[in-house]
Amino acid sequence: MNIPLLDLKAQYASIKSEVDAAITEVLESQHFILGPKVEQCEKAIAAYSGCSHAVGVSSGSDALLACLMAENISHGDEVITSPYTFFATAGAIARVGAIPVFVDIDPVTYNLDPAQISSRVTDRTRAIIPVYLYGQMTDMDAVMKLADERGLVVIEDAAQAIGAEYKGRRAGSIGHYGCFSFFPSKNLGGAGDGGMIVTNDAKRAEKVRCLRGHGAKPKYYHKLVGGNFRLDAIQAAIVSAKLPHLEDWTAARQRNAHRYDELFAEAGLPIGLPAVISDRHIFNQYVIRSSKRDELQAYLKKSGVGTEVYYPVPLHLQECFAYLGYSVGAFPESERAAKETLALPVHPELTAEQAGFVVDCIREFVEDQPAAVVEEVTAIACVGTTVRE
Numbered sequence: 001m002n003i004p005l006l007d008l009k010a011q012y013a014s015i016k017s018e019v020d021a022a023i024t025e026v027l028e029s030q031h032f033i034l035g036p037k038v039e040q041c042e043k044a045i046a047a048y049s050g051c052s053h054a055v056g057v058s059s060g061s062d063a064l065l066a067c068l069m070a071e072n073i074s075h076g077d078e079v080i081t082s083p084y085t086f087f088a089t090a091g092a093i094a095r096v097g098a099i100p101v102f103v104d105i106d107p108v109t110y111n112l113d114p115a116q117i118s119s120r121v122t123d124r125t126r127a128i129i130p131v132y133l134y135g136q137m138t139d140m141d142a143v144m145k146l147a148d149e150r151g152l153v154v155i156e157d158a159a160q161a162i163g164a165e166y167k168g169r170r171a172g173s174i175g176h177y178g179c180f181s182f183f184p185s186k187n188l189g190g191a192g193d194g195g196m197i198v199t200n201d202a203k204r205a206e207k208v209r210c211l212r213g214h215g216a217k218p219k220y221y222h223k224l225v226g227g228n229f230r231l232d233a234i235q236a237a238i239v240s241a242k243l244p245h246l247e248d249w250t251a252a253r254q255r256n257a258h259r260y261d262e263l264f265a266e267a268g269l270p271i272g273l274p275a276v277i278s279d280r281h282i283f284n285q286y287v288i289r290s291s292k293r294d295e296l297q298a299y300l301k302k303s304g305v306g307t308e309v310y311y312p313v314p315l316h317l318q319e320c321f322a323y324l325g326y327s328v329g330a331f332p333e334s335e336r337a338a339k340e341t342l343a344l345p346v347h348p349e350l351t352a353e354q355a356g357f358v359v360d361c362i363r364e365f366v367e368d369q370p371a372a373v374v375e376e377v378t379a380i381a382c383v384g385t386t387v388r389e
Contacts, residue, residue: 003345003354005306006185010349015245022237032233034213041236042196044243045180049162050173051198053205056231057212060159060181061088063195064129066229067155067177068096070207073126080120081129081157082112083316083326084334089131089157090315100324101125102316104331108275110134110287110341113333114142121146127153132161132171134310134343135187135253135284136277140166140174147175155179159195162188163250165280172198177208182239187253187284188246194235252348253283256355260286260344263359269366272340285310286346293340296365303361308343 012019026037038056046054057063073079075097081089083102090100101120106113110133117128128147130138137158147154154175158164161171162180172178182194199205207224210217212231215224257274264271272289274281287310290296297307314334316326328335344358 001354001357002304003306003350003358005308005343005345006347007345007349008184008189011249011347014349015241018241019238022241023234026234026237029233034230035233037233037240038231038236041231041240041243044240045162045196046198048170048243048246049178049180049198050170051178052200053198053202055197055199055205055209055212056236057195057197057208057229058231059193060157060179060183060195061092062212062227062229063179063181063197064088064092064155064157065095066208066211066227067179067197068092068098068127069211069226070177070204071127071153073098073153076124077126078122078124079127079129080112080117080125082131082133082334083314083331084110084311084337085131085133085157085315086159086311087315087318088159089129090321093129094321098126099124100315100321102326102331102334104333105133105337106138107333107337109136109138109277110337111136111138114139114146117143117146121150121152125150125152127155129155129157130175131157132159132164134274134287135161135164135282137161137164137166137171138278140169144174153177159183160186160284161282162186163246163280164278164282166278168279173200176201176204182235187249187282188239188242190235190238192232192235194231194239196231249348250282252350253286253346254281256346256348256350257281257283257286259352259355260346260359263356264288267359267363269359269363271362271366283346285343287341287343289337289340290342291340292365292369293342296362297342299365300358300361305358305361306345309338309341310343312338314338 042054077098079093093100103112156175156178158171159181164171178198180196182190211226212229215226
């Protein structure tokens with residue numbers, strides 16, 4: 001079999017007429033930057049996320065950047081976040097001149113460990129950016145309690161988690177801001193870069209709306225120094241066309257994740273599986289753990305199974321952040337996850353036969369390992385794995 005990590009061609013084929021019609025409408029209007037299609041998308045995403053306001057921007061990365069700019073976070077300020085995430089999270093902090101301050105992850109959810117945040121707060125701390133990795137939210141009660149006590153801004157990095165829930169509340173609706181990405185590989189993706197900021201604060205929404213257009217209000221009259229963070233109308237139209245299908249796609253991802261759980265349990269494989277802790281995990285990724293991750297990935301590639309490592313180098317060990325002074329061992333759970341995690345295909349179009357083939361390939365790989373290696377992997381599988389609800 002040839003099983004891609006993500007099958008966007010199959011997704012497009014299933015909704016081709018709707019997407020093509022949305023694109024054609026934009027082309028015929030010749031209104032490509034902001035405008036009615038962006039406003040329509042903003043209203044739909046705000047409603048879907050349980051928020052009062054949404055502001056379309058050029059990417060998930062720029063969403064984070066614009067939120068930091070809106071709070072006037074700059075040189076000398078500190079922002080707490082996770083070292084185990086996509087680069088944009090800490091990159092946005094550095095771009096405004098602030099200092100990324102890392103907190104290690106919970107090995108069960110891969111999200112930052114709220115219990116460790118308070119020890120990292122100083123007089124210079126201005127904000128916390130919790131990252132909802134792989135489609136599951138972190139313990140936001142603990143995050144918001146600390147933020148309220150210390151007067152900190154909370155920016156939810158929900159790039160992988162639109163539609164996820166924590167105690168009945170949608171990703172993006174709990175903090176002061178929520179940031180989404182419409183990168184094509186996301187569970188709600190466009191045909192290029194795009195993003196969205198959601199908030200329940202009208203003043204904050206208005207400020208990021210101003211910032212996305214070089215700080216101009218009205219046009220050519222600049223109240224602020226902003227940036228070119230505008231969402232293209234074509235991307236907004238595509239996202240709007242896809243949004244009505246998102247609930248079905250999420251349900252399919254959840255079914256595929258449950259199927260993997262059952263197949264791995266039946267096979268008795270010593271593989272660490274994802275844990276569902278929050279109300280609603282939307283499984284942007286289905287991530288397993290193995291001490292032989294690199295060898296397993298190579299074996300699956302040879303067998304025709306697409307996989308990905310999210311992420312091979314934690315941010316505190318990236319060359320560009322050497323000036324922060326972190327070294328190996330600073331955040332052991334993040335470092336261990338970077339060495340052991342592997343994302344398997346879990347997209348909505350994945351068939352039961354394909355999922356069975358993936359697990360069969362992993363079984364074959366494990367059976368080829370010496371007994372000592374299997375025992376080692378079994379020990380790792382027992383860490384960070386909980387029984388599904």
